Amino acid sequence: MKHFLDWLKQIFSPPLQTDPLLPPLIRSLADTKERELTCDEVHALLDQFAEAVRRGEDAARLMPLIQAHLDMCPDCREEYETLLHMMSVPD
C-alpha cells in the first residue's frame, strides 16, 4: 500500500520548481571573493572611506575591499549612505 502511494506521488508530483533562493544566491556568488572584509573591519574604516569620497578621490579604487563589502552587505551600505548624508550638512 505504501509503495503504491509513493508510486502515485511520483506520477503526480508537480514539475520541479525553481528554488526562489537560487537567482539572488547565484548573483551573490558572482561577486564572492576568497578574501572579503567583515562588517567590523569595514566599520573601522568607514569614516576614512567616506571622507576620501567627499574629497573627490576614487575611494572605490583606492580601497577596493571596502567597496566590495559595501556592494555585498546592505547593512554596511545603508550606514555608509547615511553617514554621507550627515557629512553633507555644513558645520
Add this chain to the structure above:
Amino acid sequence: MIPKRDNAHWLNDLQSPGEARESALSDLMSLLQRALPAGLSHWLSPDNPLFEDLIADVIQETLMRVINNLHTFEGRSQFTTWAYKIAVRVALNELRHRRWKNVSMDGLEGGDENETSLFEFPSTEVSPEAAVERGDMLAILQRILAEELTEKQRAAMNALMLQGAPLEEVAQRMGTNRNALYKLMHDARLRLKKRLAREGLSIEELLDMFSNK
C-alpha cells in the same frame, strides 16, 4: 556658533575634567542634533512624532559610546566623522529593529543545528552528467544547495536574500552578531562557489539562465 576643534583639541577637551569636557560634549551634541536629521530623514519622516525622540535617544547613546571608545580613535578621519559613524550605527540598528521586530523569519531561532540539511525542494538521484544531458540544471543546483548548506545557513539566506532582512536583525535572532553572520555567509558562498567550479558549472552561464526567466 560651534567652535572649530581639530582632532587633538576634541580629544584633549573630552579627556579633561570639568568645563572643557562639558562644552566639548555640548558642542558634539549640537553637531549631532544638526546632522542626524539629514541622515535619518531617509528612514523616518521628520514629521513623525517619533522623530525627535529617536534623535534624542541616539544622541545620548552616541555620546556615551564616544566617551567609552575614545581610546580607539586613531585620528585617521576627522573626529566628528568618527562620532557620526558611531551615531549612524546606533540609529540604524534601532530603526532596523523597529521595522523588523514583528516580521517572522523561519528557521532562525531555536538551538541545535542539524548538520544534515532537510530540503523541501525535490532533488534527483541522477549523476550530474546525466542530469546535465537532460537539461535538468535546476535539479543539480538544488541538490548542491541541499548538500552544501546547513539548515541554519539556508534559513539565514532566505531571510537575507528573499525577505531582505538586515544582517543585524537576522544575527540577533540567531543568537550571534552581525560580524559573525557575515563571516558565516561568506564561508557558505565560498563553499558553494568552489563546489560549482568542481562540478564544472560556470556562474556566468547560470546567471544567464536565471536572467532569461
